[in-house]
Amino acid sequence: MPAALNEVKRRISSTQKTSQITTAMQMVSTSKLSQIQRHTSGYQVYASKVESVVTHLAASHLLDSGNVDMSSTSKNDDVPVSGLMTQRPVKKTGLLVVTSDRGLVGSYNSNIIKSTNDFINEHGKTPDDYVIMAVGGMGADFFKKRGMNVAYEYRGVSDVPTFVEVREIVKTVTAMYNNEVFDELYVCYSHFVNRLTSRFRSTRMLPITGDTIEDTKPDGDEVVQPKTAPISITPEYELEPSAEEILQVVLPQYAESLVYGAILDGKTSEHASSATAMQTASDNAHDLIDSLSLQYNRARQSAITTEITEITGGQAALE
Structure with a gap:
């Protein structure tokens, strides 16, 4: 021959x-995608309840700094309430960037990194104006190789992340916020739309105030207002126990739900991108x-x- x-x-x-090989990898990614979607659907019920409670607290002005004893601390020592609500002049912005730990996921990582760089440039940030917390090895390696300020990195996130993993991340991030490493925090990740489409999001997480609650809602959550505007009614609450004790429980859970939701969403987008690429x-x-x-x-x-x-x-x- x-x-x-x-x-x-x-x-x-x-x-x-x-x-x-690629067919086998596609089947594995599709299986992981189905698994995390089932997990996410159950988590969204919990997240929506926590968001509803915090939204009602914001509507009743309980999140206004003047209505809460800022010296109180959470019963969960990992997430002090004062750290979640303290507002100060923004000298440095924190960016919690969620990427994957591996390649072979199509344009997933490159889109997040590019969009994060665009976000930095659009807001006129210099290297002294921001600090990066990288969840995922691809993002951490990219930013470190380019000499960018990476103050924290977390690798090895599970294919279906657990709540325990995220609590460790929230503990570290809020401690950095309390220590004034940065003055506000944005979570940058890829939002899963469907198997073929994902969309970059940058959500402001800290500080938690009545003015920033609406910023954390997804784009599709806007409620269409009726043509005839309803009468505005401000809810009033009689609290038992005190407002401080309620916020000690609710606000840490809310912060954890925001980060956990972003990581779940990002992982879902990662598996979908991997399945499509394969x-x-x-x-x-x-x-x-x-x-x-x-x-x-x-x-x-x-x-x-x-x-x-x-x-x-x-x-x-x-x-």
């Missing part, structure tokens, strides 16, 4: 093996195999035709 045919046959075999790779491999097979068959047919012609010519010469 000619050397050219051997080379084509080798490429076909190699591409078939690659196709088997499907595209498998489709491209199949197309290449078809093209190489056609090339191989044509070359083989040409070689056979040449051999028949030579045999026929030799036989004619002998006669």
Whole structure:
């Protein structure tokens, strides 16, 4: 068999093996996507309840600093209430950037990193004006290689993240906020829309005030107002126990739900991007195999035709 045919046959075999790998990876990513979507649907019920409570507190002005004893501390020592509500002049902005720990996820990481850089540039931030907390190795490596201020990194997030993982992140981030490492915090991540579409989001998380509650709601959560505006009624509450004790419980849970929701959303987008990328790779491999097979068959047919012609010519010469 000619050397050219051997080379084509080798490429076909190699591409078939690659196709088997990408198909298996697609199946794994699809399975992880289904698993995290089932987990997220259950979590969203809890998150919506916490958000509803905090929204009502904001509407009754309980989140206004003048109505709360800012010297109180949470029963959960990891997340002090004063740290979550303290407002001060913004000298430095914190960016909690959620990426993946690995590649082979299509444009997932590059889109988040590019959009985060655009966010920094649009807000006129210099390297002295921001600090980065990276959740995921790809983002951490990118920012560190470019000399950007990475104050914290967390690697090894589970395929379906647990609440315990996020509490550790929230504990570290709020401690940095209390220590005035930064004066406000944005969570930057990829929002899952569907299997083919994701959208970058930058959500302001700290400080938690009545004015910033609406900023944390997803884009699709806006309520359409009726043509006739309803009478505005400010809710009033009789609290038992005190407002401080209620906020000690609710606000840490709210902060944790924001970060946990962002990481879950980002992981869902990551699995969807990985499944799509592997499907595209498998489709491209199949197309290449078809093209190489056609090339191989044509070359083989040409070689056979040449051999028949030579045999026929030799036989004619002998006669």
